[in-house]
Amino acid sequence: MTVLLEARGIGKRFGGVQALHDVSLTIRRGEIYGLIGPNGAGKTTFFNVLTGLYPRDGGEVMFDGEPLKLGSPHEVTRAGIARTFQNIRLFANMTALENVMVGRHARTKVGVGGAVFRFSSARAEEAAIHRRAEELLHYVGIADHANDLARHLAYGDQRRLEIARALATEPKLLALDEPAAGMNATETAALKTLVEGIRADGVTVLLIEHDVKLVMGLCDRVAVLDYGEKIAEDVPAQVRNNPQVIEAYLGGSLEH
Amino acid sequence: MDIFLQQIFNGLTLGSIYALVALGYTMVYGIMGLINFAHGEVVMIGALVALAVMAPLAGSGLPGPLVVLIGLAAAVLVCMALGATIERIAYRPLRNAPRLAPLITAIGVSIVLQQLAMLIWGRRYHSVPRLLPDAPHEIFGATITEVQILIMVVAALTMAGLMLLVNRTKMGRAMRATAESPAIAALMGVDANRIIMLTFVIGSGLGALAGVLVAANYGIAHYHMGFLLGLKAFTAAVLGGIGNLPGAMVGGLLLGVIEALGAGYIGDLTGGVLGSNYQDVFAFFVLIVVLIFRPSGLMGEKVAERA
Numbered sequence A: 001m002t003v004l005l006e007a008r009g010i011g012k013r014f015g016g017v018q019a020l021h022d023v024s025l026t027i028r029r030g031e032i033y034g035l036i037g038p039n040g041a042g043k044t045t046f047f048n049v050l051t052g053l054y055p056r057d058g059g060e061v062m063f064d065g066e067p068l069k070l071g072s073p074h075e076v077t078r079a080g081i082a083r084t085f086q087n088i089r090l091f092a093n094m095t096a097l098e099n100v101m102v103g104r105h106a107r108t109k110v111g112v113g114g115a116v117f118r119f120s121s122a123r124a125e126e127a128a129i130h131r132r133a134e135e136l137l138h139y140v141g142i143a144d145h146a147n148d149l150a151r152h153l154a155y156g157d158q159r160r161l162e163i164a165r166a167l168a169t170e171p172k173l174l175a176l177d178e179p180a181a182g183m184n185a186t187e188t189a190a191l192k193t194l195v196e197g198i199r200a201d202g203v204t205v206l207l208i209e210h211d212v213k214l215v216m217g218l219c220d221r222v223a224v225l226d227y228g229e230k231i232a233e234d235v236p237a238q239v240r241n242n243p244q245v246i247e248a249y250l251g252g253s254l255e256h
Numbered sequence B: 001m002d003i004f005l006q007q008i009f010n011g012l013t014l015g016s017i018y019a020l021v022a023l024g025y026t027m028v029y030g031i032m033g034l035i036n037f038a039h040g041e042v043v044m045i046g047a048l049v050a051l052a053v054m055a056p057l058a059g060s061g062l063p064g065p066l067v068v069l070i071g072l073a074a075a076v077l078v079c080m081a082l083g084a085t086i087e088r089i090a091y092r093p094l095r096n097a098p099r100l101a102p103l104i105t106a107i108g109v110s111i112v113l114q115q116l117a118m119l120i121w122g123r124r125y126h127s128v129p130r131l132l133p134d135a136p137h138e139i140f141g142a143t144i145t146e147v148q149i150l151i152m153v154v155a156a157l158t159m160a161g162l163m164l165l166v167n168r169t170k171m172g173r174a175m176r177a178t179a180e181s182p183a184i185a186a187l188m189g190v191d192a193n194r195i196i197m198l199t200f201v202i203g204s205g206l207g208a209l210a211g212v213l214v215a216a217n218y219g220i221a222h223y224h225m226g227f228l229l230g231l232k233a234f235t236a237a238v239l240g241g242i243g244n245l246p247g248a249m250v251g252g253l254l255l256g257v258i259e260a261l262g263a264g265y266i267g268d269l270t271g272g273v274l275g276s277n278y279q280d281v282f283a284f285f286v287l288i289v290v291l292i293f294r295p296s297g298l299m300g301e302k303v304a305e306r307a
Helices: A043-050 A073-079 A096-107 A112-117 A120-140 A155-168 A185-200 A212-218 A236-241 A243-248 B002-032 B039-058 B064-094 B100-121 B146-168 B170-180 B182-187 B192-218 B225-240 B245-269 B276-293
Strands: A003-014 A017-028 A032-036 A058-063 A081-083 A173-177 A204-208 A221-226 A229-234 B136-139 B142-145
Touching: A003 A043, A003 A204, A017 A032, A017 A043, A017 A058, A017 A204, A017 A221, A017 A229, A032 A043, A032 A185, A032 A212, A043 A173, A043 A204, A073 A081, A073 A096, A073 B182, A081 A155, A096 A120, A096 A155, A096 B170, A120 A155, A120 B170, A155 A173, A155 A185, A185 A204, A185 A212, A212 A236, A221 A236, A221 A243, A229 A236, A229 A243, A236 A243, B002 B039, B002 B142, B002 B146, B002 B170, B002 B192, B002 B225, B002 B245, B039 B064, B039 B100, B039 B192, B039 B225, B064 B100, B064 B192, B100 B225, B142 B146, B146 B170, B146 B192, B146 B245, B170 B182, B170 B192, B182 B192, B192 B225, B225 B245, B225 B276, B245 B276
Parallel strands: A032 A204, A032 A221, A081 A173, A173 A204
Antiparallel strands: A003 A017, A003 A058, A221 A229, B136 B142
């Protein structure tokens, strides 16, 4: 297995708080990689640094053989990293289909002139965007809601829509920030199937999750963050028995 | 009855113009939460540029509508460039500043443009040559001129085109996405700077069209015509729900009709104490009432949430 993403010595400080301290990890092509840790461990901060939403204070990231220009969300997306958000951030007043169509923006190129004057190339591209967006809605299982406004979708469907929009950017790495948060058992099971399907279709997945059972059942390897530091990185069976990890979770067992 | 219908016609003509200008306010507000008080002056520049181009051509033997078209093209181009320039030098450096800073800058830009126009075109009222067919037609006892019909049709077609652009094209999607969440839109590869500049360019183009229509309808143009027109169009945008495109159109038409009816009946209602020169009062009365009872406007929703 080749390496898709290698983060080395990532640091992030908010005022006096060292949110991330020298975090290094390696994600291999085609795996589902889990990132867990207690609340406030720095999971989402790491995510935000990795996807260019926050500038980092140190370290570097190699992605797909190239140094990743962090700090510019647009370039991170173009390089092939897409993400979803813990608190869903859709374009609430646009339809499900339109949300996914916006996701195609990073991969299409017709400009203003084309949009205004409807050149044939622009029409062809628009049709292709439309078609691809419909396919993706179908793929995540919400094709029936294509023309509903995003804010009118059920909670679980909003999560699926966010995944479809992320997939529209043709990512090599799909980063999911707590996708199962707020989902019931049935929805979580369906999500697991979806994520497995996405991996089977060749997209590497980085998963931040609170639901330890889901992470252990889904991920090939898991890293554990605690107080901004990585305390473990291994296959789930090993991580589960790591004393440091058990300690981090307040001595609690990971067998939920 | 014929006064009523007459004032409806006049109101719809005026309202079409308000609507075009209101779109400029509402588009910019929708995408960056800024009330661009300089927009009225862009409309004025549009009218005066068109006049400067049309006046020498008027006696040249070219057909009137063609001359107007040439003047309109010049006005739209100049105003689009002006809109882009204003955005670039006045507002972009303040993108992340407290909201009061760009607002005050907008007022500053407005003063600069007005003074600039005064230096170029002087203080006097310019009469605009009558180049469009303005034969009156009688409908149910009220008269409507061909210019009035033209204004309504042009405004309606332009607004329909804008709605298509915003709702049916990739660029429009990028605009709406940026309006809702600039950070997420950027994550999807939307270049926010370009989209914001385009919004100014389109709004200014609509403003230029409105300026030319105003000048054609009233036959006069002057350097401070943008102030009151801009303020009323802003009222129309607030009435419809600022940030909402159909709201700006409805608000514009409604305000035009309210104003025209007010002007038509105020003499009768007050026993002749107040004349039709009080027509401006109605627009601002409407603004006050809307701000008190429905600050989010007729079609607006959750405006306050977008900070």
